[in-house]
Amino acid sequence: MKKIGFLSFGHWGTHPSYQTRSASDTLLQSIDLAVAAEEIGLDGAYFRVHHFAAQLASPFPLLSAIGAKTSKIEIGTGVIDMRYENPLYMVEDAGAADLISEGRLQLGISRGSPEQVIDGWRYFGYEPAEGEDNAAMGRRKALEFLEKLKGVGFAQPSPNPMFPNPPGLLRLEPHSEGLRERIWWGAGSNATAIWAAENGMNLQSSTLKEDESFKPFHVQQAEQIRLYKDAWKKAGHQREPRVSISRSIFALVNDQDHYYFGQEANRQDKTGVIEKDKRAIFGRSYAAEPDQLIKELAQDEAIQEADTLLLTVPNTLGVDYNIHMLSAILEHVAPGLSWR
Structure with missing residues (x-):
């Protein structure tokens, strides 16, 4: 069994083919998509977070709204850029969203991806501390967020509070x-995968990673996951970790599918440079008729290593088409790979 969810970038724009012409369209359709995904048996509704973009x-607010309108599906992010965050305020927001959803929040965080603007976190009022770069700032904030999520009191109570305080130091509320x-x-x-394991976080790995061995993307990603699992064991954590990967997978079952994604067939991994001189590898898309898709996906080593698969969705094509696309994977592909 493998958990299967969707991952939406939440785009909107004025392109004539878009069903999401505004931020309002995207937000409301994201809620509808999550509700419909739960109805067809999908396990997760995840959303990307990008600042200074029409995304x-x-x-x-979105996760809380989805949590209030669903009852089973996991809701989460992939990922929140911690360079932009106030960890304490985020603890309160995350606690509230998790309580509204009754414990279904699966929150993906990270140092962040390439930005739309130069050092965008500066506009939010944040600067790296002396001696650290922005990546280290993101990791520092992540660790503070994790620490405060434990619910241990740390703040000295006022001797003249507006409301009576419990004894001892105070924690952030609401605590989930x-x-x-x-x-x-x-x-x-x-x-960073090893670092995540050492600090007791689950692992999210997307369709992009640093090209560290010049091997095919799925092989490098599988190696990354195995390193993470080994580090988790060495750290001595008491629970089993979870690992998710994202993929662009399209089952071509009708003429509309072929029109939209037929050109994605036979795509290969790509390499490039991101953020100065970092060489990166981008995983291929999968698009084929179900029988062929099953054969190709069976060779993807990283999918075998992960317990959760997030399917990237073309949210601009609207809720109905995205549910058709996700249903096709569940009905025609997942059983052939023993995911269901």
């Missing part, structure tokens, strides 16, 4: 028990 940015174990780290390298 979803502030995730907690167990949320600390449902935090995921989006790792772009082997080293």
Whole structure:
């Protein structure tokens, strides 16, 4: 069994083919998509977070709304850029969203991806501390977030409070028990995957990572996951970790599918440079008729290593088409790979 969810970038724009022409369209359709995904038996509804772009940015109002309108599906992010965050305020937001969803929040965080603007976190009022770069700032904030999620008191109470205080130091409220174990780290390298394991976070690995061995993407990603699992065991954590990967997978079952994604067939991995001189590898898309898709996906080593698969969705094509696309995977592909 493998958990299967969707991952939406939450785009909107004025392109004539888009069903999401505004931020309002995207937010409301994201809620509808999550509700419909739960109805067809999907396990997760995840959303990307990008600032300064015509895409979803502030995730907690959306996650809370979905949590209130669903009852089973996991809801989460992939990922929140911690360079932009106030960890304490985020603890409160995350706690509230998790309580509204009754413990279904699966929160993906990370140092972040390439940005739309130069050092965008500076506009949010944040600067790296002396001696650290922005990546280290993101990891520092992540660790503070994890620490405060434990619900241990740390703040000295006022001698003249507006309301009576419980004894001892105060913690942030609302506190959601167990949320600390449902935090995921989006790792772009082997080293950060190991760091995530050492700090007790689940692992999210996307369709992009640093090209560290010049091997095919799925092989490098599988190696990254195995390094993570080994580091988790060495750290001595008491629970089993979870690992998710994302893929662009399209089952071509009708003429509309062929029109939209037939050109994705036979795509290969790509390499490029991101953020100065970092060489990166981008995983291929999969698009084929179900029988062929099953054969190709069976060779993907990283999918075999992960317990959760997030299917990237073309949210701009609207809720109905995306549910058709996800249903096709569940009905025609997942059984052939023993995912269901």
